[in-house]
Amino acid sequence: MREKRRAELAVLRVVSMAGQTGGTVDLMHLRGTLTLSDDDLSDALKRLIDEHLIQSLKSGERLASLHQIRAAALADITHETPPPLKSETVKQAVICISPEDIEGFIARTMVRESALVAGILDGAIERMRTDGSLTLLAAIVRGLDTGSIGDTVERWLPHLDRLGIPSTQATMVAMLAVANTEPFIEEKLQAHFDAARLLRDMIHHDHRQALINHLEPQLSTLLTEEPNWRAVTALLAGLFGAPLSPSLEICLAKLQPDLLAMPLEEAVELLETTGLVEPKLARIWVNEVGQASLLERLTHEIPWVSSVEFRNEPEGYAVCANIFYISDRIQSDIHEDVVSLCRKIFAFAPSADLVVSSAISPDGVPVEIGGIPVATKRIPRANLPAEALPTRNKRWIAAVAQRVSSNGMSQYLAESKRLLDALIPLLEKLIDGVVRGKAKTQILDRLGTIHDASRNLTRPPDPETISGKKSATGVSDLQNILNYCSANLLRGLIELPERAAASYALATDILTQIDKASIEEPWMLIGAAPSVVGTTSRDRRAG
Numbered sequence: 199m200r201e202k203r204r205a206e207l208a209v210l211r212v213v214s215m216a217g218q219t220g221g222t223v224d225l226m227h228l229r230g231t232l233t234l235s236d237d238d239l240s241d242a243l244k245r246l247i248d249e250h251l252i253q254s255l256k257s258g259e260r261l262a263s264l265h266q267i268r269a270a271a272l273a274d275i276t277h278e279t280p281p282p283l284k285s286e287t288v289k290q291a292v293i294c295i296s297p298e299d300i301e302g303f304i305a306r307t308m309v310r311e312s313a314l315v316a317g318i319l320d321g322a323i324e325r326m327r328t329d330g331s332l333t334l335l336a337a338i339v340r341g342l343d344t345g346s347i348g349d350t351v352e353r354w355l356p357h358l359d360r361l362g363i364p365s366t367q368a369t370m371v372a373m374l375a376v377a378n379t380e381p382f383i384e385e386k387l388q389a390h391f392d393a394a395r396l397l398r399d400m401i402h403h404d405h406r407q408a409l410i411n412h413l414e415p416q417l418s419t420l421l422t423e424e425p426n427w428r429a430v431t432a433l434l435a436g437l438f439g440a441p442l443s444p445s446l447e448i449c450l451a452k453l454q455p456d457l458l459a460m461p462l463e464e465a466v467e468l469l470e471t472t473g474l475v476e477p478k479l480a481r482i483w484v485n486e487v488g489q490a491s492l493l494e495r496l497t498h499e500i501p502w503v504s505s506v507e508f509r510n511e512p513e514g515y516a517v518c519a520n521i522f523y524i525s526d527r528i529q530s531d532i533h534e535d536v537v538s539l540c541r542k543i544f545a546f547a548p549s550a551d552l553v554v555s556s557a558i559s560p561d562g563v564p565v566e567i568g569g570i571p572v573a574t575k576r577i578p579r580a581n582l583p584a585e586a587l588p589t590r591n592k593r594w595i596a597a598v599a600q601r602v603s604s605n606g607m608s609q610y611l612a613e614s615k616r617l618l619d620a621l622i623p624l625l626e627k628l629i630d631g632v633v634r635g636k637a638k639t640q641i642l643d644r645l646g647t648i649h650d651a652s653r654n655l656t657r658p659p660d661p662e663t664i665s666g667k668k669s670a671t672g673v674s675d676l677q678n679i680l681n682y683c684s685a686n687l688l689r690g691l692i693e694l695p696e697r698a699a700a701s702y703a704l705a706t707d708i709l710t711q712i713d714k715a716s717i718e719e720p721w722m723l724i725g726a727a728p729s730v731v732g733t734t735s736r737d738r739r740a741g
Contacts, residue, residue, distance in 0.1 A: 205242040207276060208232050209261075213252045214272040215284075215291040217263025219306040221299035225259055227329070228294045260296060285317030292321025297334055300325075301341040308345025309352065315405060318342075323412050332420055332429035335413070339406045339436035344593055350402045351597045357396050361389040364653030365602040366677055372397065372598040376591040406440045418449045427455055431468045434475045435586035442476055450479055457487045462499050462542075465492075470545040470584040480548040492546040496539070502529075503539060504558070506547075513578055514551025517543050523557040523565045523572065532557045532565075536573040541582060553577050596659055603656040608723045610657055614676045617655070618728035621648050621683055645684045652680035675711040676719070682708050 209228065216223050229239055243261070246252045251272065255262050263269035277284050288307060295303050304318055322338050351372075358368055367390065373379075375394035381387070410417065421430070430453075442450075457465045473480035484492060493506040502522040509516050521539055523532055540553045547553075556564045557573040565572045603610065628641045657674040686704060721727040 205238045209242050211276045211287045212290050213261050214269045215287050216295050217269030219303045221303040222260040222262040222296045223294045231290050231293050288314045288317035289321035293325045301337040304341030305344035309348035312349050336432035336436045342405045346404050348597045354397050354400050368598050368602045372595045376594045431471050434471045438475050438586045466542050466545040473548045474584040516552040517547040517550040518554040520556050520558045533573040599659040603658040611724050615728045649684035675715040
């Protein structure tokens with residue numbers, strides 16, 4: 199019986215470790231990692247499932263926790279008396295976790311407990327040696343990068359309080375940092391630029407290179423076998439920001455991607471990503487097949503593209519091509535067509551510094567409407583980077599958004615409701631006092647407290663933001679409502695009638711945002727919306 203309980207604990211430890219980040223465990227990998235017989239593993243699973251500690255998914259092929267909070271508690275409980283250490287279980291979890299969950303597991307585990315990085319790396323090395331692929335390695339390095347970013351952000355955030363920057367502005371500071379924005383309006387934004395500089399200068403522990411160094415012999419084998427070029431592109435994108443080792447550069451340079459035969463978009467993605475990570479490598483690959491042959495593909499495979507030519511411009515060496523604008527019916531978004539062509543030209547001409555392109559009429563003249571060109575572009579290479587650059591920048595912004603936001607949507611909505619329910623009666627009393635000429639300072643003090651709280655109310659990022667697919671910058675409607683009603687509205691009341699027109703326009707915008715919040719926010723999570731949000735705009739305007 200004791201032996202069976204040991205098997206159950208071993209399974210529970212691994213599944214809970216994966217489950218606290220929402221990951222699932224592959225049953226076959228788990229069996230091999232724990233070296234359990236089929237009978238012992240089956241008995242352990244039956245009992246754990248019957249006791250509602252884990253669940254079986256996908257016809258028994260995957261194991262998962264019932265809930266992330268429960269999984270986190272079980273992971274802690276099952277490691278109260280080591281051995282094994284958490285780092286050993288994390289290693290096992292990396293070996294066993296489902297491929298589609300490995301990126302998120304690594305990133306979230308690193309943020310939860312940065313001390314477990316060694317176990318993650320050991321598990322990743324073992325997983326690659328037994329079940330490795332370029333696609334899996336790309337997911338692992340993305341997870342390591344996201345986790346390292348989260349750790350850096352965690353160490354940076356305390357500096358915002360010292361600089362007097364509210365949580366609601368943290369993502370804006372992150373955007374200034376990743377874009378390396380030159381300071382402007384320094385009399386108001388000096389603290390923001392100081393914080394951005396701190397984030398750029400913060401020591402960043404990047405573990406991707408250490409993993410690649412351990413896997414170089416196997417990686418060389420994976421790359422020299424018939425490679426999946428989309429996987430190569432994903433791997434290079436995942437490595438963006440980390441220096442490539444000399445041996446990996448040599449291995450990649452020996453590859454001979456058939457850029458003339460592979461699908462056009464696949465070739466463009468491969469070359470533009472390679473040009474971002476290691477420009478010299480992109481030039482080697484292009485020279486092997488011939489730049490002229492690649493550029494000819496554009497005129498043959500993209501409708502209405504002119505011939506490509508090169509010339510020297512003040513900004514540098516320029517590559518030029520145009521698109522003939524024939525008809526709105528077949529070219530519904532000519533502006534996007536021109537930008538897309540610029541991107542492809544840059545990929546196939548890695549030595550160019552500038553791309554020049556226009557939408558032109560059949561007689562070769564740039565198309566204009568009212569004297570304004572419809573689509574004329576003159577873009578330096580730095581202004582049209584491969585997708586890997588903005589995606590990684592968004593990961594930095596998302597990491598900040600995750601750490602300054604509420605723990606969940608329910609908490610965010612509950613705090614918003616509390617502040618709004620406290621705000622409305624105070625506003626009614628204040629407006630009544632202003633009309634009577636007897637405004638009370640105590641009310642202003644209490645409104646100031648609500649205003650300060652609204653500066654730290656941040657909306658949890660959605661999955662697309664966390665993954666880097668969209669930016670986390672911006673302020674939610676609820677934040678705007680609270681901020682305006684506890685500050686700008688008061689200034690407008692005090693300065694009437696001089697600011698009457700501006701105050702009316704702002705109030706109209708806030709009413710629109712209230713209507714939007716009443717429809718789009720999931721108020722059912724906390725039972726009911728605040729009274730101001732539940733009221734119709736007609737009632738509010740009448741009031």
